[in-house]
Structures are given as structure tokens and as C-alpha cells.
Amino acid sequence: MAQPGTRGLSLFIVPKFLINPDGSLGRRNDVRPVSLEHKIGIHASPTCVMAFGEDEGAIGYLVGEENCGIEYMFVMMNNARLGVGLQGLAIAERAYQQAVGFAKERVQGRPVQGGNSGAAIINHPDVRRMLLSMKSQIEAMRGLCYEVAADLDRANRLEDDAERAAAQSMLDLMIPVVKAWCTDTGLAITSTNIQVHGGMGFMEETGAGQYYRDARITTIYEGTNGVQAMDLLGRKVVRDGGETARRFLNDVRATVSKLDPQVPAQASLAKHLGAGVAALEAAITWLVKTFPADPGSASAGAAALLEMMGLVGGGWMLARGGLEASRQLANGSGEAAFLEGKLTTAHYFAETHLSRAPALLDPIIGGGALVMALDEAQF
Numbered sequence: 001m002a003q004p005g006t007r008g009l010s011l012f013i014v015p016k017f018l019i020n021p022d023g024s025l026g027r028r029n030d031v032r033p034v035s036l037e038h039k040i041g042i043h044a045s046p047t048c049v050m051a052f053g054e055d056e057g058a059i060g061y062l063v064g065e066e067n068c069g070i071e072y073m074f075v076m077m078n079n080a081r082l083g084v085g086l087q088g089l090a091i092a093e094r095a096y097q098q099a100v101g102f103a104k105e106r107v108q109g110r111p112v113q114g115g116n117s118g119a120a121i122i123n124h125p126d127v128r129r130m131l132l133s134m135k136s137q138i139e140a141m142r143g144l145c146y147e148v149a150a151d152l153d154r155a156n157r158l159e160d161d162a163e164r165a166a167a168q169s170m171l172d173l174m175i176p177v178v179k180a181w182c183t184d185t186g187l188a189i190t191s192t193n194i195q196v197h198g199g200m201g202f203m204e205e206t207g208a209g210q211y212y213r214d215a216r217i218t219t220i221y222e223g224t225n226g227v228q229a230m231d232l233l234g235r236k237v238v239r240d241g242g243e244t245a246r247r248f249l250n251d252v253r254a255t256v257s258k259l260d261p262q263v264p265a266q267a268s269l270a271k272h273l274g275a276g277v278a279a280l281e282a283a284i285t286w287l288v289k290t291f292p293a294d295p296g297s298a299s300a301g302a303a304a305l306l307e308m309m310g311l312v313g314g315g316w317m318l319a320r321g322g323l324e325a326s327r328q329l330a331n332g333s334g335e336a337a338f339l340e341g342k343l344t345t346a347h348y349f350a351e352t353h354l355s356r357a358p359a360l361l362d363p364i365i366g367g368g369a370l371v372m373a374l375d376e377a378q379f
């Protein structure tokens with residue numbers, strides 16, 4: 001007898017055609033698409049409603065053991081969630097490239113810092129702000145995706161059992177962060193691309209709207225970002241009493257200790273990473289203590305926790321990149337303009353994005369109980 005809910009699910013392969021005993025292709029199985037979805041984006045990837053066994057009954061082949069379907073699904077889950085996080089990053093990168101191209105071509109207004117009217121809009125500080133905001137977040141997201149992809153490899157391939165287990169727990173912790181933070185941020189970046197285009201961004205002919213619509217699904221499928229945040233809080237942070245999350249914080253602290261206060265970008269990263277880590281530590285302590293007695297209030301802070309983890313994780317990646325850029329600049333290897341660009345971009349992320357991480361502590365500690373305070377009729 002199967003347990004109720006998802007724990008009773010089994011996994012089946014249901015082929016389009018059945019196979020005859022001699023191995024040749026047999027009759028069509030009773031499984032059909034019954035309608036195509038009319039989606040707001042990803043039109044090149046059709047989605048349909050499937051009907052199984054409407055007529056004579058569909059034949060499915062059990063994969064593995066009965067009632068283990070959810071367990072098997074989790075085998076592909078980490079890969080799939082990393083893949084969707086990467087999708088958020090990839091669409092954001094394309095949107096950024098389009099925004100930069102447009103900003104260099106579009107002529108409008110007189111730059112506030114002086115110069116000719118008739119200058120391209122990339123000369124306006126507010127347009128620069130949008131572009132650097134996009135660029136810096138994309139570099140943080142990319143670093144986090146690579147780090148978590150490396151954790152996936154380490155969890156599968158390291159020879160030492162304890163090291164493999166440590167990589168697996170870090171992977172499990174960070175997967176919901178990559179999935180949700182990179183798609184929330186990616187979606188916001190595609191919106192900024194439309195803004196950089198001004199009125200033309202609202203016109204279909206530029207194609208900017210397509211990136212926005214395509215990115216919209218990434219925060220929903222493969223588990224909505226709200227569900228990712230709950231996974232992070234409940235299964236990844238609270239369940240082990242915050243142990244893995246604190247290990248992550250210690251890894252970040254180890255990088256902070258290497259940052260040079262004499263290098264402005266590194267000093268800024270150290271300051272804001274330090275504040276972010278302290279706020280995250282306070283959030284984790286409060287959530288681990290509060291969740292068992294008051295899961296409602298704690299869970300309302302899950303999305304803010306995930307955002308903090310994304311900001312601090314992204315800042316950590318840029319700090320590591322900044323250390324390497326400074327090292328190469330000091331020894332004269334690499335391309336100076338590229339390396340200086342890396343440092344300025346990381347510095348900007350620290351000042352304008354990472355600096356917001358501590359502000360997410362209040363929504364967690366103060367906001368949660370309020371979310372649950374209104375009764376249904378008050379909404």
C-alpha cells in the first residue's frame with residue numbers, strides 16, 4: 001500500500017510506441033498530448049497537457065522500485081536546478097549585451113557631466129548605473145554557478161568519502177540559492193534591459209521583450225523560487241542546526257581575511273562581506289531557534305534568507321576574482337584593462353548590491369510574524 005502524498009509516488013517510463021516481443025516497433029501506446037499551452041514566453045519549447053490511458057489504457061514500465069519515485073527524481077534535481085539557474089544567467093547575459101549595444105548607438109540628451117548633446121546614452125550616469133548593475137550582478141551569478149557546478153563534480157568524483165560528503169552538503173545548501181537567486185536576478189536584469197532601451201524596449205521589434213518573457217518562467221519551473229527558499233530554510237539550514245550554513249560563512253570569512261585594505265576594491269568587499277556574513281549569522285541563529293516553535297513566522301523570512309545567501313555568495317565569488325585580478329595586475333600578467341574592469345565591477349557590486357544584505361535581517365526577524373498576523377478575510 002502506497003503512502004499518501006508524494007512519498008507514495010512511483011516512477012514510470014511511458015513510451016509513445018510499444019515494443020513487440022521480437023523487438024520491432026508495435027502499436028501506439030494510449031498516451032497523447034491533448035492541448036498545447038499558450039505561454040507568455042519560451043515559444044520555441046512547446047508545453048502540452050498529456051492524457052494517459054483515455055481509451056484502452058496506457059502501458060508504463062516501472063523504473064526501480066515502487067514508491068521510490070520522488071527519491072529517484074532527486075537524482076536529477078540538483079542538475080536540473082543548476083541548469084535553470086544557468087538559464088537565468090544566460091538570458092541575463094544576452095540582455096546585457098543587447099543593452100550595451102543599444103546604449104552605444106542611441107543618441108539622446110546632453111550628458112550632465114558636460115560634453116555635446118548628440119552623445120550616445122551610454123554617457124548618461126543613470127544609463128551607466130543600469131549597465132554596471134547588470135554587469136556586476138551577472139559576474140557574481142556566473143561565479144556562483146561555476147562554484148556550485150564544481151561542488152557537483154566534487155560530490156561525485158572526490159575519492160575521499162568525508163570530502164565527498166562535505167561537497168555534497170555544500171552543494172545541497174547552495175543549489176536552491178543558485179536556482180532562485182540567479183533567476184530572480186536574471187529576470188530583473190532583463191527588465192533593466194527594456195529600461196535601457198526606453199520606449200524602444202516596449203516595442204517587439206527590438207526583441208528586448210522576448211528575453212523578459214523567456215526569463216519569467218525560470219523563477220517558476222523546477223520548483224518555484226518560494227519553494228526553493230523553503231527548501232533552503234527547512235531542509236538545508238534548520239535540519240542540521242545551521243552547521244553547513246556556518247561552514248559556508250567560514251569559507252567566506254577565510255576569503256575576507258585575505259583581502260588587502262590598501263586596495264580600494266578589496267577594502268570595500270571586505271567591509272560589505274563582513275557585514276553580510278554577520279547579518280547572515282544572526283539570521284541563521286534566529287531561524288534555527290524560531291523554526292521549531294513557530295514555523296510560520298520563520299518561513300515568511302525564507303525568501304529574504306535566500307536573497308542574503310545569494311548576495312553574500314555572489315560577493316564571495318567577486319572577492320576571489322578580485323584577489324586574482326590584483327595578483328595579476330601586480331605581477332604584470334594578463335590584460336590590465338580587463339583586470340581593472342574586474343576590480344571596478346566587483347567594487348561596484350560590493351557598494352550597491354552586497355551592501356543591501358544586512359537590511360534583509362529585519363524582514364526576517366521583524367516581518368515574519370506580521371505576515372501571519374492578518375487573517376484570511378483581511379486580505
Ligand SMILES: Cc1cc2nc3c(=O)[nH]c(=O)nc-3n(C[C@H](O)[C@H](O)[C@H](O)COP(=O)(O)OP(=O)(O)OC[C@H]3O[C@@H](n4cnc5c(N)ncnc54)[C@H](O)[C@@H]3O)c2cc1C
Binds near residue numbers: 217221226
Ligand atoms: C512552461 C512550463 C514548463 C514546465 N515543465 C515542466 C516539466 O518539464 N516537468 C515538470 O515536472 N513540471 C514542469 N512544469 C511545472 C512546474 O514545475 C510547476 O508549474 C511549478 O513547480 C509550480 O507548481 P504549480 O504550477 O503547481 O504552482 P503552485 O504549487 O500552485 O504554486 C502557486 C504559488 O504558491 C506557492 N507555493 C506553493 N506551495 C508552497 C509552499 N509549500 N510553500 C510556500 N509557497 C508555496 C508557489 O511558490 C507559487 O507562488 C512546467 C511548468 C511550465 C509553466
